[in-house]
Amino acid sequence: MQETLRIAVQKSGRLYEGSMKLLKECGIEVSNGNNQLRVIAANFPVEVFFLRDDDIPEYVQDAVADIGFVGENVVSEKNKEVDSIEKLGFGKCRLSLAVPKNGSMQSLNDLQGKKIATSYPFILSNFLKEKNITAAIHEISGSVEIAPKIGLADAICDLVSSGSTLFTNELKEIETILSSEAVLIKNKNLAAGKKNILESLLFRIRSVKKAKNNKYVLLNAPNDKLEVICGILPGMKSPTILPLAEPGWSSVHSVINEADFWNVIELLKTNGAQGILIIPIEKMII
Numbered sequence: 404m405q406e407t408l409r410i411a412v413q414k415s416g417r418l419y420e421g422s423m424k425l426l427k428e429c430g431i432e433v434s435n436g437n438n439q440l441r442v443i444a445a446n447f448p449v450e451v452f453f454l455r456d457d458d459i460p461e462y463v464q465d466a467v468a469d470i471g472f473v474g475e476n477v478v479s480e481k482n483k484e485v486d487s488i489e490k491l492g493f494g495k496c497r498l499s500l501a502v503p504k505n506g507s508m509q510s511l512n513d514l515q516g517k518k519i520a521t522s523y524p525f526i527l528s529n530f531l532k533e534k535n536i537t538a539a540i541h542e543i544s545g546s547v548e549i550a551p552k553i554g555l556a557d558a559i560c561d562l563v564s565s566g567s568t569l570f571t572n573e574l575k576e577i578e579t580i581l582s583s584e585a586v587l588i589k590n591k592n593l594a595a596g597k598k599n600i601l602e603s604l605l606f607r608i609r610s611v612k613k614a615k616n617n618k619y620v621l622l623n624a625p626n627d628k629l630e631v632i633c634g635i636l637p638g639m640k641s642p643t644i645l646p647l648a649e650p651g652w653s654s655v656h657s658v659i660n661e662a663d664f665w666n667v668i669e670l671l672k673t674n675g676a677q678g679i680l681i682i683p684i685e686k687m688i689i
């Protein structure tokens with residue numbers, strides 16, 4: 404029987420869609436139509452287990468699953484023996500301390516002697532120790548944001564992405580403890596066959612991630628501007644230049660990074676580029 408790599412993915416929740424989308428972009432067909440616990444992929448040697456995100460680090464440590472897609476926040480909190488090997492680019496959030504908006508507490512030091520509600524007691528107690536703050540930690544598993552209002556705690560330590568939940572509950576963020584996104588974790592003792600499957604999965608994931616961070620750009624330029632335009636466009640090796648039917652003009656093709664995208668486009672325009680087209684890249688293999 405051919406070996407398969409068992410991947411643990413969140414069954415439902417904020418990481419589910421990102422995880423399934425990533426597998427799909429990697430060309431791996433997993434249909435979870437019937438809400439099954441276990442699905443074997445049609446065209447790649449993987450088997451997907453759908454689990455609660457909190458359980459994923461332990462299952463990977465104990466080799467119930469070989470790898471998992473889970474938030475860095477959960478990996479840090481559970482503190483299991485697993486390797487985090489690749490950030491996945493979705494599920495971005497931060498673990499922050501927040502206090503009532505109109506209360507007397509303003510900064511970290513004001514938490515001295517106070518009570519903090521959280522679902523992250525391990526991360527929080529390490530953080531407080533490091534900052535020399537003594538506070539009581541009250542562990543609750545959900546709806547942490549309502550704790551101050553109902554008198555359960557003075558402050559909270561919870562996940563934040565847009566900040567709208569804090570706003571609705573009249574809380575303000577005073578300190579970020581940890582920034583997080585979904586990561587790929589792996590069991591520490593994978594067999595050789597499983598390692599090979601993981602390598603080819605990682606190759607696909609990295610190609611998808613690279614493609615997302617880059618755009619293909621096509622533009623027209625007068626030949627006397629080519630040198631300066633090519634200086635602005637590094638490309639993967641160097642830009643491709645093709646002559647246009649109109650004499651004295653060329654078409655330039657290259658790849659640019661999402662991070663400095665708008666600056667580069669502006670520079671290209673001011674240096675004589677015309678008819679600029681930006682095209683998304685599906686996969687990028689360097």
Ligand code: ATP
Pocket residue numbers: 413414415416417418454455456457473474475476477494495496562563564565583584585
């Ligand atoms: P489960 O039933 O699987 O235990 P859950 O209620 O613990 O689900 P979700 O709220 O679905 O979990 O969040 C899963 C993960 O999504 C978090 O651990 C975190 O990594 C990430 N995440 C991203 N943004 C946020 C956010 N604003 N609030 C909470 N989690 C977020």
Ligand code: ZN
Pocket residue numbers: 455456457
């Ligand atoms: Zn959870």
